[in-house]
Amino acid sequence: MKPVYKRVLLKLSGEVLAGEKGTGIDFNKVTDVCKRVKTCVDMGVQVAIVVGGGNFWRGRSSGDMDRTRADHMGMLATTINSLALCDALEQLGVTSRVQTAIEMRQIAEPYIRNKAIRHLEKGRVVIFGCGTGNPFFSTDTAAALRAAEIGADVIFKATNVDGVYDSDPRKNPDAKKFDKLTHHDVLTLGLNVMDSTAASLCMDNGIKILVFNLNDPDNIVSAMTGAAIGTLVE
Numbered sequence: 498m499k500p501v502y503k504r505v506l507l508k509l510s511g512e513v514l515a516g517e518k519g520t521g522i523d524f525n526k527v528t529d530v531c532k533r534v535k536t537c538v539d540m541g542v543q544v545a546i547v548v549g550g551g552n553f554w555r556g557r558s559s560g561d562m563d564r565t566r567a568d569h570m571g572m573l574a575t576t577i578n579s580l581a582l583c584d585a586l587e588q589l590g591v592t593s594r595v596q597t598a599i600e601m602r603q604i605a606e607p608y609i610r611n612k613a614i615r616h617l618e619k620g621r622v623v624i625f626g627c628g629t630g631n632p633f634f635s636t637d638t639a640a641a642l643r644a645a646e647i648g649a650d651v652i653f654k655a656t657n658v659d660g661v662y663d664s665d666p667r668k669n670p671d672a673k674k675f676d677k678l679t680h681h682d683v684l685t686l687g688l689n690v691m692d693s694t695a696a697s698l699c700m701d702n703g704i705k706i707l708v709f710n711l712n713d714p715d716n717i718v719s720a721m722t723g724a725a726i727g728t729l730v731e
Contacts, residue, residue: 498540498718498722499540499722500537500540500541500542500721500722500723501721501722501723502542502650502651502721503542503543503650504542504543504544504545504617504647504648504649504650505537505542505543505544505545505649505650505651505652505653505721506545506546506547506640506643506644506647506649506651506652506653507534507544507545507546507547507652507653507655507717508546508547508548508636508637508640508652508653508654508655509530509546509547509548509549509578509582509655509711510548510549510551510655510656510657511548511549511550511551511552511553511574511575511578512549512551512552512657513526513530513655513656513657513711514526514527514530514548514552514578514581514582515552519552520552520553521552521553522552522577522578522581524581524585527581527582527585528585528588528589529714530582530585530655530711530714530717531582531585531586531589531591532589532714533714533715533717533718534546534586534591534622534717535586535589535590535591536717536718537717537718537721538591538620538622540721542721543617543618543620544617544622544623545613545617545622545623545624545625545643545644545647545649546579546582546622546623546624546625547624547625547628547636547639547640547643548575548578548579548582548624548626548636549575549578549636550571550572550573550574550575550577550578550636551574552574552578553574553577553578554567554570554571554573554574555571564632564633565632565633567632568628568632568633569632571628572598572599572626572627572628572630573627575626575627575628575636576595576597576601576604576605576626576627578626579595579597579605579624579625579626580595580604580605580626582624583595583622583624586622591621591622592619592620592621592622593621593622593623593624594606594613594616594621594622594623594624595624595626596608596609596612596613596623596624596625596626597625597626597627597630598625598626598627598628598629598630598631598639599627599630605626608625608627608630610646610647613625613643613646613647614647614648617647625639625643629642634694635691635692635694635695637654637691637692637695638691638692638694638695638698640652640654640691640695641691641694641695641696641698641699641702641704642698644699644702644704645698645702645704649704650705651704651705651706651707652699652704652705652706652707653707653709653717653720654690654691654706654707654708654709655709655710655711655716655717656708656709656710656711657710657711657712658710659674659709659710659726659727660674660675660676660708660709660710660726660727660728661674661675661678661683661688661689661690661708661727661728661730662674662675663675663686663688665689674728675688675728676725676728676729677728677729677730677731678690678728678729678730679730679731680696680697680699680700680706680730680731681700682730683696683700683730684696684697684700690706690708690728690730691706699730705729705730705731706729706730706731707720707727707728707729707730708727708728708730709726709727709728710726710727
């Protein structure tokens with residue numbers, strides 16, 4: 498198999514790592530995902546990862562809590578997930594680094610763009626934790642920002658559905674799936690691909706987004722080799 502991308506940013510939701518439990522970390526699921534990341538690395542692809550923290554904490558569901566503090570708690574949750582991914586990758590023999598947007602030097606490197614790119618060039622997987630390091634910005638926005646900074650060819654947005662629909666396919670059996678969209682379509686039609694800040698950042702920087710289902714982890718490798726899966730936004 499020959500990859501069609503050289504450098505990819507994989508965006509994982511925290512819920513994906515929870516598996517069927519819905520909360521916490523299902524290490525079998527984490528290992529399944531990391532095995533496919535290893536396959537991509539073995540093909541010569543440079544892989545960076547941004548992971549959410551929704552399996553531990555969702556700031557927008559925190560009631561009357563101060564939004565900034567709630568978002569800081571979410572950033573710490575993404576770091577837990579980042580460390581779990583790093584451990585699973587290293588057990589598979591893939592050299593990995595966690596870089597966090599908020600400094601916590603005892604457990605991770607601080608995010609430094611040039612250092613992240615150097616790691617990727619050496620074949621290491623770089624996992625970005627803590628989102629952008631700022632409250633009020635989602636991990637989708639962090640994925641778009643890091644993809645722009647490292648010059649990624651595409652963002653793989655691995656979700657629980659097999660692409661982008663005009664309505665929720667879990668609620669509407671007649672929902673229409675899109676095979677291709679433009680960034681402008683995503684924004685004007687209000688499609689649930691990424692939040693508007695992330696989508697605008699991708700549009701302004703010409704970053705492709707491929708949305709696909711991670712219930713089958715093999716889709717990561719299929720996407721890397723250019724298979725017609727999910728929805729491509731360009």
